[in-house]
Amino acid sequence: MNIKESYAVVTGASQGLGKAFAENLAAKNINVILISLPGQHLKELSQRLAETYHIKTDYYEVDLSITENVFRLTEWLNTSFDIYILINNAGLGGTRKFVEATPEYINTILQVNVTATSLITHQLLPNLLRQPKAYILNVSSMAAFSPIGFKTVYPASKSFIHSFSRGLYEELKNTNVFVSVVNPGAMKTNLDVCKRIEKQGFLGKLTLLDPNKVARYCIIQLFKRDSVIMVNPVSWMIMKMLPIWIRLPLMTAAIKKEIEV
Template identity: 45%
Template sequence: MQQLKYTLITGASSGLGKEFARQCAAMGRNLILLSLPGCNIFSLAESLELEYGVDVRFFEFDMTNTEVLQRCLQEIMSQYQIDFLINNAGVGGTSSITATPLEKIDSIILLNVRSTVMITRMLIPHLLQHKESYILNIASMAAFTPIAYKTVYPASKAFISSFFLGLREELSGTGLSVSVVYPGPIMTNSHTTRRIIGQGIKGKMGLLPASEIAEIALKGALSKCRVIIPGLMNRINHKLMQLLPAGLKLRLVSREVKKEIQFAT
C-alpha cells in the first residue's frame, strides 16, 4: 500500500498559514500543521478533514525551543512522508530599537532565522527521497531594503531570501525545488490591520487578501518558480525601488515606516 504524502506548514493556525492549509486541503493534499500551543489548531484540522476529506495531523509546540523542535520533527519524519514544506511561521513589529525589548529581538531572530533554517536542514534529506518535492519560504517585500524602526525584521527576511535562493542553486539538478515569496502588506491580525488602515492609501498599496497571496504563492511554488512577488503593485514597486540609490531608498521607506509606531501598540 502506497504511503500518504503530506504538506507540512509552520505557523498554520492563523493568517497566511491558515490560508495555505485551506488551499492545500482543497487541492487534496494531506497536511501536517505546526502551531504554538493554545491556537485552536485542532478545530482547524478537524474542519479541513470534514470539508475536504484529507488527512490532517497537527503538532503544538514552540519552534524557538531547539530541543523540542528537533524531537518533534524526528517524530514527524518517522511517521509521515513529507513532499512539500511551507516555511510560513514568522514574527515582526515596528518600534525604535531602544524601545524594543531584548526578548522581542531574540524571538524574531530565533523564529524567522534559526528555527526556519533548522527545520529546513532537517527535512531536506527527507524531501529528497521523493522524485519531486518542494520548499516554499515566506520572505517579505521588506527583504529588499534595510528599514529603520523595523531593523531586525527586514534583516531576518533578507536572510531568508539569501539563504533559500542559495539553497535553490545548491539543490539544482535534484527533484527538490525551492521558491521564495515576497508578500506586501497583509491584514493578518488586529495590530497589522490597525497599522495598515492608519497609513491610509500608502499603507494599502500592494495590499492583497491572504487568500490571493496563498493562491499565487502555491501556484508559483508548484510551478518551480524561483522568486514570487504577489500583486502587480508590488512588482511595479520592486522595479521602481531598484532604480533608486540605496541611501535614498532607505530614507524614503523608513520615513513611512516611522509613522506606523503610533499604531503598533
C-alpha cells in the same frame, strides 16, 4: 509516489498566510500537517480541513523560538510521515525603536525567522530527498530588499531567508527537491494588522495584500517551479526604481507612523 499518503507541512498555520496555505493545499486534495503556537485553535482547524476536503491532517503545537522544540518537532515529522512539501511560513515582525526593544524581542525574531526556518529545512531535507518529487517554499518579505528604521531586525532576518532560499535552490537544482521563495508585502491577516498598516498612509494601503490570493498564487507558481515568486508588482517596482538613499528614509517614515500615538 502515492500522493494520498504524503504530506505538506505548513508552519505558522493557525492564521493569516499560513492558514490560507493550508486551506489551498487541502482544496487540492493534499494532506497537511499544521504547525503553530499553542492556544490558536489548531486542532479545530485540522479537523475542519479533514472533514471539508476529505484529506488526512495532523497538527503540532509548538513555540519555534526554542531550538530544542524544533528538533522535537522535526523528529516527530520524520518518524511519522513522508513529506513532499515544506512551507516555512512562521515568522515574527514588529515595529519599535531598537533602543527600546528587549533582548527577548530581538532574540525571538531571529530564532523564529532565521534559526527555526534553517533547522526545520535541514532536518526535513533527507525526508524530502527520499520522495520522487518534493518542494520547499520559504516565506520571505518585500522587506528583504530594503533596510527599514524602527523594524531593523525583521528586514535583516528576511534578507537571510531570501539569500538562504536562493543558495539552497542552486545547491539542490539537480535533485528532486525544488526550492522557491516568496516575497510578499503586508497582508490583511487580522483587524489589528490592517489598522497598523493603514497608519502608514498611502504607501501602506497601496501594498496591502489578501492572504488567500497570495497563498493560491504561490502554490500555483510553486508547482510551476518558479524559484522567486513576486506577488506585489507595485512594491517590487518601488523597491527597484528608488535608490536606497530615497527608499530608506521614505519607508522608515512610513513605518514610524505605526508607533506614533
